[in-house]
Each structure stands twice: as C-alpha cells, then as structure tokens.
Amino acid sequence: DGEGKKISKTLGNFIPPEEIINEFGAEIYRLWVASENYQEDVRISDQVLKTLREAYMKIRNTLRYLLGTLEGFNPSSDRMEAEDMVAMDRYILHQTAKLVERINESYETYKFHDIFHQLMQFVTVDLSAFYLDVIKDRLYVNPPFSKERRSARATLYEILSTLVRVLAPITSFTCEEVWEHMPHNSDDPQSVFMATFPRFLTSKYGDADLAMEFQRLLATREAVNKKLEEKRVNKEIGHSLDADVSLKVGEKHPSSSALKAHADGLKEMLIVSQFHIEFVDGEDLDIEIKRVGGAKCERCWHWSETTGNDEKYPGTCDRCSTILHKLKVEVEA
DSSP states (O other): OTTOEEOBTTTTBOOOHHHHHHHHOHHHHHHHHHHSOTTSOOEEOHHHHHHHHHHHHHHHHHHHHHHHHTTTOOHHHHOOOGGGSOHHHHHHHHHHHHHHHHHHHHHHTTOHHHHHHHHHHIIIIIIIIIIHHHTHHHHHTSOTTOHHHHHHHHHHHHHHHHHHHHHTTTSHHHHHHHHHHSOOOTTOOSSGGGSOOOTTHHHHHOOHHHHHHHHHHHHHHHHHHHHHHHHHHTTSOSSGGGEEEEEEEETTSTTHHHHHHTGGGHHHHHTOSEEEEEEESSSOEEEEEEEOOSEEOTTTOOEETTTTOOSSSTTSOHHHHHHHHHHHHHHHO
C-alpha cells in the first residue's frame, strides 16, 4: 500500500531480500533490519529504504571525513591525556562515552532500533551540526603540531575508533573497510570484529560537571545563532564569519559561571571573526551583532583589522602570518 508493505508470514507478504540487496545494497538491508522495532509491525517500502540510504550515506561520509582528518596520525605517539585536551574536546568525548553506555545497554537488551536512532542523533547533532563544524579552524589553520590541533585530532581518533566498533555489527562491510584504512596501534587486531567494545570511555572521559557547563554554552550559542540568522535574513551579513558578536552577561544569569569558565573558547564555538564578552550586574543576556570591520584573511577567512600588515604574506591576518613565518622557519630548519 501507500504506507509501505507489511512483512507478515501469516499474510505471506514479503519482498525477497535479493531484490533489496540488488537495488540498495546489503548495508542498507542490514541497516533496515537494525532500524525496525521488531516488537511492532514492521514496514518496508522504497521510501523507507531511500530514507535509510540517506542515513547510511550520512554515517559513511562522517566516517570518511574522520579518516581524512587523521592522515599521518599515530595513535602510539599522538594521543593525549584527557587533562591535557581542550575543554570542548573533553566535552564531545564525554558525549561519546555516554553514547557507548546507551548503545551497550541497547545491545544487551536487543533494542537494535534504539542503537540506530542514538547513532544518527550523535552523528547528525553532536558531530555534524556542532563539533565537526566548530573545529575546522583548529584543524586547517593552526600549526600542525600545536596543542589545540593535536587535541582535536586525538579526539577525532577516539570518536572514529568508537564509532567503527559500535557500528560493526550493523554496517559490517563499511566498518571493516574503515578499519583497514584507519590509524592503528601495533597491537590492534587485523579485523574490527576482533576488537574490543570501547567500554573504557566513561572512566577516562566522563565529566558530568563539564557536560552541564557545555549545555549552558550551547544554549547561549543557540541564542546567538538565532540573532545571526536574523542578520542574514536582513542581508546585513552572509556567513557567520562576517559578524562581530558582543555579549553582556548578568552575573546572576544561569550561564554566567559557564561563560566565565570557557570564555576563551566561545569565539570558536560561534564561528565568528570577532567576539567580546562583558559581565555586568543583573541576570540578563544581551547579544549585539554587527558587521565586522577590517579585511578578510585569505588563509583563515576571518575578518581582521590586521589583514595586509605583513609584506611577505599580504593577504593574511596577524595570526596567520605568524603561523606561516613559524612554519617556514621549521621547514628550513
């Protein structure tokens, strides 16, 4: 019917598996099995399978992106202790640890459809809409061996290593392929199916207090993004990097302590060229956004009054020209 075909032995209605595999592939078929709640009526249709194909491509592209960011990464020497990592990285690893806890429980109770939905929530919301977006500046602009970039790459490795293990029972062929190409320790097994489940994450990265602080920060980010969207609609800015954002935070505002603790990381979270924060009496949060001044840096795309100051690298801002001079010295050395 229009809502999809109900699979039922009593009715004798079914779609031969080979038809699905021939048209959509075995991974989509496996994903469909995992995504359905077998305790209720199970439905299948072209639309259901097309939606699952989109979900699969989201997962696959995320794994592919993570692989790309880890070129040259050596787990034996490049991983970092949690206390040495950037706070945002520790937060996303806390989220990863909580994801593993929920998935482990779902595997043990045979709630496979919950695993699918939890993974899609994490990949779509925590990674694509937040973390992978905000760390691009650190990955592509910072010097290769800066602490901030090393922290991001160590985090991406932990996320990839986690996702490929928890996804392996569902998207087996994809995860085995990823396992073949990702960085490894010398004692890692040859197959993902011989690897252990990543249950250690909570003891290493679990931090409920930090997670609470970042929930406050994300609420502030959402409020700022709403204002940025209004500016875009009014044609006052295009990209968020066109913006200069100023916050006035009341000392009694619920997010005040979190904003104070992580003020240095807010510019990265907001993906803006200029950011200012001031703490005042009261309990309000005032957001002011204007178009940023200066010129656009050809390297980092941030707008700055310092762009063009360096004769050797005239299209760059002070931050990027400093990095380029340092990299040149390291190469010549």
